[in-house]
Amino acid sequence: MAESTKELQRRLQVAVASGFRDRLLDKGLARGLIWRNGRLPAGSPSFPDGLTEDLLDYGYAVMAMALRLRTQASETPALEHAFLVAGEAIEAAVHRGDHARDRGFHRVSAAIAFHLARYAVRAYSILPSGTDTDNLAPVEQALVQLMRRNLDEMYNSFSGWLLDSQHEDRRIAARLCDDEEFDEVDAADTIITTSFMRGLALFDHGITTGESESMTRAMRQLESTAEAARELNAISHWGTVTLASHLIDALWKLSLHTQIPILPPDDDDSVRWNDLRRSYIQRLRAGKRSAIELWPSQIEAVKRAMDPSDDLVVALPTGAGKTRIAEFCILRALAAQQRIVYVTPLRALSAQVERDLAETFLPLGFTVSALYGSAGIQRSDAETLSEGKIVVSTPEKLDFALRNDPSIIDDVGLIVLDEGHMLGPNEREVRYEALVQRLLRRRDAADRRIVCLSALFPTPNEMRELVEWIRQDEPGGPVHSTWRPTRQRFGVVQWLSHAARLDVKVEGESPFVPRFVETRDPPEGSRRRKTFPSNKNELTLATAWRFIDQEKEVLVYCPLRKSVEPLGRLVLKCIEHGVIAPLREVTPRIQNAMATGAEWLGGDHPAVQCLQYGVALHHGGLPRPFLNEIEKLLRSGDCPITIASPTLAQGLNLSASVLLVPSIWRNREIIPATEFANVAGRAGRAFVDVEGLVLHIVWEDTAEQVNWAIRNWEQLVAAARAPHIVSGLLLLAWKIYKRISVTAGVPLVDVVEYVTGHAEAWGVYQPSAGNVEVAAAEWERDVASLDSAILALLDAETTESSLEPALDGVL
Structure with a gap:
């Protein structure tokens, strides 16, 4: 007798429950992180001898049940999870396993299971290549x-x-x-x-x-x-x-054909939209890697993109397809014959967005222009902003242009705010927030759509204030999803006397490699006498090189910009001493980048010298022409290791298989969870990796210090899973209030009440004698930032006589 749908659902639910068969799937995924070519590293945890066969039996059994259920009831909610479990079980059995004759077939089966689970990107990464395709x-x-x-x-x-x-x-x-x-x-x-x-x-x-x-x-x-x-x-x-x-x-x-709506004939924009829709789909189909369907994270947004009056806050993980959502909104505005301004908080990001949008929209017949560079507004900038169909701009450029001529965006129908989560107390962040507030307060704001893209994804309830702000209290929620194309794993590389141990968390398992990096003597003839590695920075490099041996790309994140170049100098020194080896031959692209770097920085600069060995240094203090060349190398894959500063956290599209974090401290404070969440999202390359690793480098002298460091790391990871988005203006004011409270020894509540009612309070800060210069500089900086942010909220025509009511209005 045929099994009923209800009974099949029940059996499938039991089979895919967490911990099924003594956490069989968790064991398989944990083993998959550390084995290579079917072999486990010496000293690593043992796994059952029949694990591979058990995983294959389990994976195919779950897939068979899921296929039968899909035939009977294709819209069953649990199906996607069942196919995901099946795909991961088969993947865990064969990915990085030995080169068995049937491995290619199993990879194809796992990829189809991932596809049916709506993880086509992960399917791409697991597909067979090389000799695995010989028996297909x-x-x-x-x-x-x-x-x-x-x-x-x-x-x-x-x-x-x-x-x-x-x-x-x-x-x-x-x-x-x-x-x-x-x-x-x-x-x-x-x-x-x-x-x-x-x-x-x-x-x-x-x-x-x-x-x-x-x-x-x-x-x-x-x-x-x-x-x-x-x-x-x-x-x-x-x-x-x-x-x-x-x-x-x-x-x-x-597919794009079924998911992108067609406007009805009675809509004024229907003819233009339907023509653009068809051309857009054909353009995506014609790419080197054809895009023919939507990701789960994009489906809701595409439906809402059709309503030009629906202001959107799109909160998706890094790599989950925010740019495609922006493209749909742009396409809808173009169909209404409106102009578009795309705001990005960094010049580097503006250049990147300009390039990406041009690749999509130039073949459709629309120009893409950009405004970034030195402060101020030139005549050519004004012409671009007043006439360009799609204009990419930094907040500073747009702010200058609006102060010079507020009517310059009167016919702009869509403003896209990239990295909209960049709300914080530093000057760039509060200026960005002030610009958005001015856009929202314009008399014609209701005629202009705002789409805010964010790589931070707290729960919709925690985003309520941000959504209400962008939507000006109009009913509606955010486009929110935690779906990401790759898995993400967090762990630690900890130095233990003569070797570094790699520990990674995988659900209920904790796989480890006890001697992931081992100490070694310098080669014969080297001037170096110490063993390698001998400190945390050297362990960072040794770990990076170890992952390169596993054919992964590595990103090293430095919370301080001033830490990037010293780490680059250490790379050069270690290569000179023979303890690490060059990673790449010098390609023509690298030669071009080195020539540009030598012109701007001199040929002996570490950022230039490191390139010849396959290591790229990236931070905001390097000249923009040189950074342009660096970013080309990163896109082409010429440099498998990148050492980057906080610029990375501000939206620049850098990613790698492994993210190494030598330090989580900046100015004696742990970096904000929001920044770390954005940085951690760079681990795991779509269409390349099935998972990304985020690893903290720990090198401490005592067990107490080690425990403290790991506890801080785990707390930061936990906080990054649920980041909070708060107004930068409020954070800056709160920071000033707390400083006054500590210095004066007055309760914080009393300080807030006094300062908000007495203008003279802002001039009485007296730091303690031990830190006069630093504290005074911080005070002046924060107050100046708050002043400039508040002034940025005001319109250019605000007069002295109307200042007080204008401030009351914007605040």
């Missing part, structure tokens, strides 16, 4: 091309097969009569493959043109192919074709 059947190879989004190669595969006369029915019949080595099994294999390729051709036509009838025919073709394979007892073909039919069904349901 033509059907499986075509599926790999589809999941890699190499649609042109997929087209060549199915068209080449279908046009090959050897696969025609009459030729197959002739070979059965004339070729003794070609039997019924070979004939069945050829016929089933041909039938599958026809189905794939129909799918390709449907996903390219948006014709739903082609998709319906493709599904029928694959279903009949699977049925034929079952009747012919071709079990392998039946399994693969069945998986393929579920795969293309899921892809179509998430």
